[in-house]
Amino acid sequence: MELLKAIEERRSTRAFLERPVDHDKIETLIRLATQAPSAINLQPYELTIVSGKEKQRLSRLLVKRMRERNISCGPGAKSPLPEYFVERERGLFNVIRPNLPEQTPFQDFINEGSCHFYGAPTAIVITIDQVFSSARLTDIGVLVGYLVMSAHALGLGTCPIGLITAFDDDIKESLNIPDKKKVVIGVAVGYPDPEAPINRSRSDRVPIEDLVKWRE
Numbered sequence: 001m002e003l004l005k006a007i008e009e010r011r012s013t014r015a016f017l018e019r020p021v022d023h024d025k026i027e028t029l030i031r032l033a034t035q036a037p038s039a040i041n042l043q044p045y046e047l048t049i050v051s052g053k054e055k056q057r058l059s060r061l062l063v064k065r066m067r068e069r070n071i072s073c074g075p076g077a078k079s080p081l082p083e084y085f086v087e088r089e090r091g092l093f094n095v096i097r098p099n100l101p102e103q104t105p106f107q108d109f110i111n112e113g114s115c116h117f118y119g120a121p122t123a124i125v126i127t128i129d130q131v132f133s134s135a136r137l138t139d140i141g142v143l144v145g146y147l148v149m150s151a152h153a154l155g156l157g158t159c160p161i162g163l164i165t166a167f168d169d170d171i172k173e174s175l176n177i178p179d180k181k182k183v184v185i186g187v188a189v190g191y192p193d194p195e196a197p198i199n200r201s202r203s204d205r206v207p208i209e210d211l212v213k214w215r216e
């Protein structure tokens with residue numbers, strides 16, 4: 001698949017077929033994603049691939065914890081967001097809302113969906129060793145960029161799931177991940193359900209003029 005076309009095409013998938021993704025295909029995906037550059041080539045991440053019964057168990061646990069603790073997807077801001085960021089959030093709501101069943105509240109769909117990885121057969125949990133400062137989170141951002149693009153080129157859909165970081169301890173205990181690691185993000189991976197209206201949602205982007213300053 002042509003790279004530039006793939007970049008324009010890719011959007012997050014929030015409904016998946018039950019069809020499992022072959023082990024070999026996941027391995028190919030990880031091999032491609034880990035071609036990502038990282039500072040000093042440290043590759044300061046580990047990926048835990050969760051599928052089958054383990055994936056079901058993890059999803060059940062996260063949904064339970066989310067309900068118990070009333071955790072909700074949020075922007076991770078330290079203070080109230082300026083209006084132009086709120087406007088971008090609203091933009092996402094506006095593209096997703098029309099593709100949800102009438103009686104499903106947007107926030108419930110996102111919170112619950114995130115906790116079960118939108119029913120994807122595979123969840124990738126990405127952790128970092130706590131020996132690293134937050135500077136190394138950039139490497140994980142780049143990795144996830146490569147991961148979602150490689151998945152798209154392999155005919156797979158993905159959704160990055162930041163919400164799961166709220167359940168760091170539960171996830172580590174459930175997946176036997178050492179305490180010295182920190183959960184940075186999850187990624188849902190599977191075959192997109194072509195019939196699901198939610199997968200027709202296409203988030204837009206602000207004009208580059210709003211993001212870029214030229215100094216010449």
Ligand SMILES: Cc1cc2nc3c(=O)[nH]c(=O)nc-3n(C[C@H](O)[C@H](O)[C@H](O)COP(=O)(O)O)c2cc1C
Nearest residue numbers: 010011012073092110114159160161162163164203
């Ligand atoms: C770091 C990060 C965390 C995210 N966390 C979530 C999440 O917890 N739940 C969710 O449904 N989508 C999550 N997303 C997906 C974003 O909502 C999505 O990427 C954004 O709206 C742009 O849409 P697109 O991916 O379809 O282009 C996350 C994306 C990123 C990059």
